[in-house]
Amino acid sequence: MDLERVILDFQKKHWREGTLLLALSGGPDSRALFHVLLRLNIPFAVAHVDHGWREESGEEARELKYLCEKSSLPFHLLSLSTPSSSQNLEDRGREARYGFFADLCATHSYTGVVLGHHADDQAETVLKRVFEGATLPKLRGLKPIHKRGDLTLYRPFLQVFKKEILELLKENNYPFFEDSTNSDRRFLRSRIRHDLLPSLSENFGKEITPSLCRLGEYAAELEEFLNGQLLPFYDSMETTEEEIALDFAPFYPCTPFLWRQVLAYLFSQEGVSLSRPALDTLVFHLKRRSRKTKLFLGKRWVFLDNGLLKFKRSISSIKPALELEFECRNRV
Structure with missing residues (x-):
């Protein structure tokens, strides 16, 4: 898949004039977004959050700062203290990240935050909601555009699979960081990604990620249809x-x-x-x-x-x- 074309199509449909804020972890997904946005001369700044979960995270933050300086891009860093407990670690980290992004967008008038979520993330989200017993419309998974208060989130890679992102990085010799916490079984998403999804695909006899993504798309269409059907109730x-x-x-x-x-x-x-x-x-x-x-x-x-x-x-x-x-x- 041509990832530059993906971004150009997304830009044409959704992005207005102004400077975007890229959430850059340094992993393959956000690193691919970084290079594609740079090659297309789309104005953006970079935000990085050092959660302090890994010994090497400080050095990675310095490398990303240097990368942005070489590319003449604004770089914003938030360094968090290492939590004493792993309880609700993901939730606390997520709230800190989005609070940081919201403050930056308000202060610098960035038009929204670009996130590296891709089709594999979408499949994981849909499967998680299936097991949580979500209603049919709520199986829609991640939205390509999402409002979180006054903050606008953009996910242009939701139709792109992880292997296609890795192919781009390999073909262009773009380096990226491997986050060891992505394999940490303390986190539910890690267990879904590395244990549950592979096991389901193996036992079913075929890759189920595309099917889960399609289920999310059907659920999004159902939600849109229902919103129209329910308007008379809401108006009353x-x-x-x-x-x-x-x-x-x-x-x-x-x-x-x-x-x-x-x-x-x-x-x-x-x-x-x-x-x-x-x-x-x-x-x-x-x-x-x-x-x-x-x-x-x-x-x-x-x-x-x-x-x-x-x-x-x-x-x-x-x-x-x-x-x-x-x-x-x-x-x-």
Whole structure:
């Protein structure tokens, strides 16, 4: 695959004028992006995060700084202290990285962050979400363009497989770093990449990465379709300081699938993620057009009456004598 053509096509569709910020780890994916952007004379600066997880990371940061100086590119470095525990190591590192990127984009007016995620990463993400029990639309995996608050993330290599990136580096003698933490089985993604995916492909008898990527694409198309189908529900939603209300009656008959999507969105507005049993219980009452039904859910009261659902926004300190137990998670 012509990676320069991939970037030019992505630029034509998605990038506006201005300077991009490349997240450069020094690994093969971001290193390939570095050279392709440089060869195409696309304006960009570089951000590197030294997590301090490996002894050699400091020297690698210095090498990348020198590489950028030779290419007359702005170089931004964030050095993190080595954590005392591996617990939530990935999550903490991710939050630190994106906070750093957001600050740089706001300070220097960079138009967005370019990330090196590729098709193999996409397959890993889709498989992880399958095992997590994600809904069908949420199997879409990584998006080529994603908004994280005010920060715009670009992933131009999502249609490119890792072997194609390695071929580019080999053909041009471009060096890159091998991050030993990518093989560290403490991290779930490493176990998926090195153990689970190869085992599944071997036992299935063929490479499953392209199939997982296609599943992610179909899920993205389904999500886009559903967003259009659900607009009338969203437009009918009424929100006050005390409650969120939605009258389902005008939408009868309706499929349980659509109801679940609407309910998940409705409760997500208050940071409550509903489990499948909780969703099924609410759908059951909506289908029956239950009258004057009162449920206690996620420390909040829910009222249903002939298709009308009202959801109290305030957290109640008064628990009912008989509480219907739901599995739900209050997101923070």
